[in-house]
Amino acid sequence: MVVVKVIDSDGGEHTLEVTDPSKSILDLAEDQWIELPYSCRSGACYACVAKVKKWAECLEQNKTGEKLVDTEEDEFLTCIGWVKNECVDKDEEVVLEMLV
Numbered sequence: 001m002v003v004v005k006v007i008d009s010d011g012g013e014h015t016l017e018v019t020d021p022s023k024s025i026l027d028l029a030e031d032q033w034i035e036l037p038y039s040c041r042s043g044a045c046y047a048c049v050a051k052v053k054k055w056a057e058c059l060e061q062n063k064t065g066e067k068l069v070d071t072e073e074d075e076f077l078t079c080i081g082w083v084k085n086e087c088v089d090k091d092e093e094v095v096l097e098m099l100v
Contacts, residue, residue: 002058002083002090004028006036006050007097021088024063025050025078025096036078037100043067043080047100052076054095058087075099 004016004025014034016025026048029036039047043062046069052059056074061067061081071077076096083094 002087002092002094004083004094004096006034006078007053007095008036009098009100018083018088021083021085023082025076025081025083029078037098038079041079043077044069046071046077048078049099050076050078050096051099052095053097055092056094058084058090058092058094060084 002018004018006014016028016032018028026036026038037047039045049071052074059076059081061077063082064080067077067080
């Protein structure tokens with residue numbers, strides 16, 4: 001099973017199990033009682049941005065619509081970002097570092 005390791009802005013690490021590929025990274029964190037920063041939940045405010053450190057090819061953004069803020073190529077909005085369905089059963093680790 002793929003897992004997502006999230007490094008928060010204070011250096012703390014959280015490991016999310018991707019139990020439901022239809023949920024965003026932010027929703028998965030909340031389901032597992034992990035607090036990540038967010039504000040709009042629609043890709044408009046940049047509060048939930050993370051830098052992708054490992055395994056970007058298994059992440060998908062804009063599943064629910066286009067992001068409304070500009071991001072760098074290695075940045076990922078956790079409120080509108082998912083792990084791709086074809087990656088869920090792989091034994092890999094996605095690493096995201098929160099920027100806020």
